[in-house]
Amino acid sequence: MRAVYVEARRRDLHNSLSLVWELIRDDVAAGRHEQVNLRIRPLRDLIGCRITVIDADGTVLADNQADPAQMANHLNRPEIVAAARAGEAERLRSSATIHESMLYLARRLDAGQGRPCFVRLAVPVRDLNEELRMLYGGVLLAALAALAMAVGVAYALARRQARRVGELTRLAEAVSRGEFHHRIARSGHDADELATLGAALDRMAASIQELLGRSESERTEVLAILASLSEGIIVTDARQTVRLANGAAGELLGFAAGDAPGKALWQVVRTDWVIRAAREVLETGGRRAFAPSLIGNRHVELSLSVYPMGLQPRGLILVAHDATPLVRLQEMRKDFVANASHELRTPLAVIRGYVETLREGAIHDPVKGPRYLEIIERHSAQLANLVDDLLSLSRLESFADVPRRQRVDVAAAIHKVLDLLGPAAAARKHDLAADIQPAPAVAGDPDYIERAISNLVDNAIKYTPEGGHIRVALRSAGDDVIIEVSDNGVGIPPEDLTRIFERFYRVDRSRSRELGGTGLGLSIVKHVAQLHGGSVEAESTLGRGSTFRMRLPAMKPA
Secondary structure, three states, rough: HHHHHHHHHHHHHHHHHHHHHHHHHHHHHOOOOOHHHHHHOOOHHOOOOOOEEEEEOOOEEEEEOOOOHHOOOOOOOHHHHHHHHOOOOEEEEEEOOOOEEEEEEEEEOOOHHHHHHEEEEEEHHHHHHHHHHHHHHHHHHHHHHHHHHHHHHHHHHHOOOHHHHHHHHOOOOOOHHOOOOOOOOOOOOOOHHHHHHHHHHHHHHHHHHHHHHHHHHHHHHHHHHHHHHEEEEEEEEOOOOEEEOHHHHHHHOOOOOOHHHOOOOOHHOHHHHHHHHHHHHHHHOEEEEEEEEOOOOEEEEEEEEEEEEOOOEEEEEEEEEEOOOHHHHHHHHHHHHHHHHHHHHHHHHHHHHHHHHHHHHHHHOHHHHHHHHHHHHHHHHHHHHHHHHHHHHHHHHHOOOOOOOOOEEEHHHHHHHHHHHHHHHHHOOOOEEEEEOOOOOEEEEEHHHHHHHHHHHHHHHHOOOOOOEEEEEEEEEEOOOEEEEEOOOOOOOOOHHOOOOOOOOOOOOHHHHHHHOOOOHHHHHHHHHHOOOEEEEEEEEOOEEEEEEEEEOOOOOO
């Protein structure tokens, strides 16, 4: 009781301090210290506390029991030191000003313009002790009264028959509250009607406890199964009050599954057509399925059915399935077919047009004939490159892991690529340089890694104006090996940077086709990096060049 009372007194001090600060805050901020003194002096009798306002340097600005001008600097007072450090502090000590044991509460507050100050409340310990003595007297009287009552109750319960009836009553009340572990204590001498009734109540409680335990176990199993499902499940009664909802339903339909039971379906699910569909299915009965629709940022497929089927519906079961991957796959398939058709149509149309021109007699023209054949050959090579890239990309996407994993010396792979593409760079008068730092090997397919590096260097050569600078760098960073290909070419607009690794995506379509690009090179680089457990990223400034960075995990030592 003493601890509870002291804690209550401390809470009062906290509340009083907050109220005092609200009263004097503006005057403290404005520096009206005399006004602060006038405001806090009447509070001495109202709240029974000594109030002291102290500046950040320890100067006492106001006090409702002493003259602030006569008071010493309080910066080193224990409660002020602790409050300056922690924001608030309590101390029980003797006051140096009024020479009396006090319970102090100090709090650091903002006096405006970032300048702190301290407000301190204090209560004399003798007042606390006096009030506690009064409290002890009340507790003693209450204890004596309780003792007298206990004697009367003990006398009543001493009667044997009343005790047994009380036990039966307590058991019945426990069962009504759902507490089935209570049992009636019986002796060998109890063989009358009350003993028979007690035994029957014991058996009933044990039977109900067993049934409820089995039911709870089954419910736990059902909840565990529902929680593990990726499909969202919502079960309602005939009035559309949610009885059960799993976490997947909350994620798909946008609500907190734990708060759903007991609420109406329209309070939980905020999608109008879902509410209308639930109402229609409950009214008509049966089962209905709905095609995927966009809810939030996901495509959700719904199936609703009443239960029990064929009878008066007692509720509704709503099953939600995330069809976003399927919808995106269909969209990717349509985009792929459209892009592939477009990429194939252009060179085929060119080839067909020039073949018809040659057939009409241009083949005998000594100037146009060879030039047209050269154009046909160039577009045929572009078609072959496109088919080759498509097959490579298809093989990469079909692998779950690198098909041939071995130790790959990345530095050697870079030198091999530079030797291969060096003539192409020289033809465009590029400065093709390598900055190879010591780096560990990687585990993977050397052909795929060389193909990825080759695609990056080839792009740099194609999209850098003549006389440009291309740099291929190799370094290690932690557990990764980083390959960088940078140039000072045309650069990539910021709005295209996030899409350049998509299949068939080109920043400048006409220029890409003119240079023989298929639109699949960077997509192949991305898939090679991901297949090896790495990643690829791009940085670019329009008109100043680009940097492509491929990050691969280093081979762990045996």
